[in-house]
Amino acid sequence: MFETHFDATYAWLGVALVSVATAGVAATLPASPPPDASGVAHTIDSVADGAHPATAEHGLAANRIRLTDGSVTLGGAGGTTRSALHAPRITPVLEARHGTSERSDLRRVLEGVPPDAVFNTPRDLAAAAERARSADHEWRPAPDRITVRRVHYGGVHVTLVG
Template sequence: MFETHLDATYAWLGLALVSVATVGVVAALPAAPPPDADGVAHTLGSVADGEYVATAEHGLAADRMRLTPHAIELESDGGSARSTVRGPPITPVSPGGSAVDPQLRRVLDGVPPRAAFEDPEAFADAAARARAEDHRWRTAPRRLTVRQVRYGGTRVTLVG
């Protein structure tokens, strides 16, 4: 008495189409979340904006990265993410030494600036040139090192 008569062929065809569409949507979803650019930017900003000289490291789960004086961009299979760094500009230092000045890499690695540069002006000039160079995409390391240093009246936050 309360029976509904459906044509079974059309019902099965509709169910099959919905299933295929669902599988297509699920397959298009990324396998991993995008990298955490906000967390890295927070670490960079905390060191750069800090009152005291400091060093920090932040792990990266990204394949590629691009650092600029005011932002970080990360890219992986899960997508890409960009975040602005608060505080004073950071100074990107490329792996293996900057194309502008390899001495900045030595300072980032722990050498005091007075041992790597003749005077504070040379240090400030090298940092300014590094901030002005072309900031291209690079292979992301597993860990990013951030170091704020002072030499004379110059305060610089090196990142590499």
């Protein structure tokens, strides 16, 4: 009645081996999914490709972001993802927050202030956008949400992203 069957031993060893293998696979899976760079790129492209002023927001599940006029790269616990932007010439407005309360003029426009209330002429807006596009595009801490705003001032059309 209390005999050990030879087949039962192999069955228990097989179950134990499968359990260890399953635990090993589960331990190698990332704790969270990779950030959604393609969704952010789609939001940016849909606003930037429009002919009219527009604003959109996209939530970010990332720890850091690198934004250039041609791509968006997100990094987080789930890895790093990059997506190309198809829209022509977006203007990155990501600023490192080092305890200063000053905001750049482009940041104020991105947050909703009309460009003519911030810049004296359309040429000033175009020059500020060009400086932002040519700045060093290093990794920055990612905000909870990214804002995309297309503005027109005179004949200048700028898509701000930050």
